[in-house]
Amino acid sequence: MSAVPLDLTSADEASARLGISRASLYAYVSRGLIRSFSSPHDPRQRLYALEDVETLVERKARFRRPAVAAATALDWGLPVLETSITQIRDGRFFYRGEDVLALARTASLEETARLLIGALDEQAFTSPSRIPGPLPGPAFGPHAFVAQAVRLLSEPAPKEARAAEVAAILRLMAAASSGADPGTEPLHRHLASAWKVPPQAADAIRRALVLCADHELSSSAFAVRVTASTGAALRNAVIAGLVALSGPYHGGMTERVRAFLDAPGTVPLPGFRHRLYPEGDPRTAALLENVPLLASDATTLQAIANASGGRPGIDVGLVMLERAYGLPAGAAFTLFAIGRTAGWLAHAIEQRGQATLIRPRARYVAADGTPARQSHDDP
Known part of the structure; x- marks a missing residue:
């Protein structure tokens, strides 16, 4: 039997913490972003890994700041491409x-x-x-x-x-x-x-x-x-x-x-x-x-x-x-x-x-560490 995280939370608490609906919570689970487990007290109830919920809360806060989001999106970030191949x-x-x-x-x-x-x-x-x-x-x-x-x-x-x-x-x-x-x-x-x-x-x-x-x-x-x-x-x-x-x-x-x-x-x-x-x-x-x-x-x-x-x-x-x-x-x-x-x-x-070109943008940082203002997109 696989180990169960020590800290679990209910669907209502997880949804409230993330500020999303239950439907969105279930979507996160289906995408593998939040682990879910049967409750040891009621097999009909699902509980959710608090660690995963808190990770998403932190990501949401980070992604409210565009510059930070751009710098971290490709480092084990939220999904960036749609695919029908593997889940x-x-x-x-x-x-x-x-x-x-x-x-x-x-x-x-x-x-x-x-x-x-x-x-x-x-x-x-x-x-x-x-x-x-x-x-x-x-x-x-x-x-x-x-x-x-x-x-x-x-x-x-x-x-x-x-x-x-x-x-x-x-x-x-x-x-x-x-x-x-x-x-x-x-x-x-x-x-x-x-x-x-x-x-x-x-x-x-x-x-x-x-x-x-x-x-x-x-x-x-x-x-x-x-x-x-x-x-x-x-x-x-x-x-x-x-x-x-x-x-x-x-x-x-x-x-x-x-x-x-x-x-x-x-x-x-x-x-x-x-x-x-x-x-x-x-x-x-x-x-x-x-x-x-x-x-x-x-x-x-x-x-x-x-x-x-x-x-x-x-x-x-x-x-x-x-x-x-x-x-x-x-x-x-x-x-x-x-x-x-x-x-x-x-x-x-x-x-x-x-038929789309994958072309992210870079965030330029000068030698002194000062971010520079970005220009318009180029090819």
């Missing part, structure tokens, strides 16, 4: 209304890509591959994999229908890791075969790809949407997401996690808290289900849980999966990137359909 709410997340944890039990990445993008030809991944050869050798980890994937995505490409283009991009991402053309083989099986891992690892790889496919407006998804909003090609939008993912505070966190697991206590603890999941990242438990963790990794997890209550994020889960099945070092990042490509494609296509 995170009450510690769960959904791809176009489908519970992702349930989806990950059986779906392939290809099926997930069709769901995320929508209106995609069902034959998209059964047509022959058009990856040009010869391909370079396998690559793993943020630096080598990103360099190889960018090279493949930057090659001249034929003009294709959307379904064929989506399939080609996903296959190129897998080929950047395996060094081989996946053809029409499901990508999780292709990777398992290329990496020469036990049969049971193929299903864990499949789950990893699905669970990593999207996560709402992450830094890399935002980079993709900004790029796509300029009218750039899908491949270039994916390159933008891939480069953003490689940073140590995003997908590159896997490298920090591996260093920690190799020598616990010698480097800062990474990847054990996620601001969207105060009670723990649900993706990690789904990812590691039935995975035979290394004894040392299982011991580390338990020690951290006992000492601080920290629960592992998806980065930790990916590295532990990599270590459990003897995947190539750096495969954790590779799985993250290949899986997330499905979401990037969905975001790029959705953004291009909105």
Whole structure:
């Protein structure tokens, strides 16, 4: 059973504190901004996390001051873009209304890509591959994999229908890791075969790809949407997401996690808290289900849980999966990137359909710290 915050409040009190109607309160809950729980005294009554209410009160006060609002809106701020792709709410997340944890039990990445993008030809991944050869050798980890994937995505490409283009991009991402053309083989099986891992690892790889496919407006998804909003090609939008993912505070966190697991206590603890999941990242438990963790990794997890209550994020889960099945070092990042490509494609296509340029304004501050008066908008 998940932990319940110590401080809870009623719907009337929460609404009054925020100065909103009950309908608006419920809307905040559905958007994942306020956690709700069944009352321990009356299961029919819902109570609301006071911490979340107070956070929103503080945000509302801040957003009454335009200059402060502009400076903080992109730092874990209130939602800034509308999307129909992924929703995170009450510690769960959904791809176009489908519970992702349930989806990950059986779906392939290809099926997930069709769901995320929508209106995609069902034959998209059964047509022959058009990856040009010869391909370079396998690559793993943020630096080598990103360099190889960018090279493949930057090659001249034929003009294709959307379904064929989506399939080609996903296959190129897998080929950047395996060094081989996946053809029409499901990508999780292709990777398992290329990496020469036990049969049971193929299903864990499949789950990893699905669970990593999207996560709402992450830094890399935002980079993709900004790029796509300029009218750039899908491949270039994916390159933008891939480069953003490689940073140590995003997908590159896997490298920090591996260093920690190799020598616990010698480097800062990474990847054990996620601001969207105060009670723990649900993706990690789904990812590691039935995975035979290394004894040392299982011991580390338990020690951290006992000492601080920290629960592992998806980065930790990916590295532990990599270590459990003897995947190539750096495969954790590779799985993250290949899986997330499905979401990037969905975001790029959705953004291009909105036909609007994402162009925020900056608040200039002089060398002496004095804010300058803004001029009119420029392109």
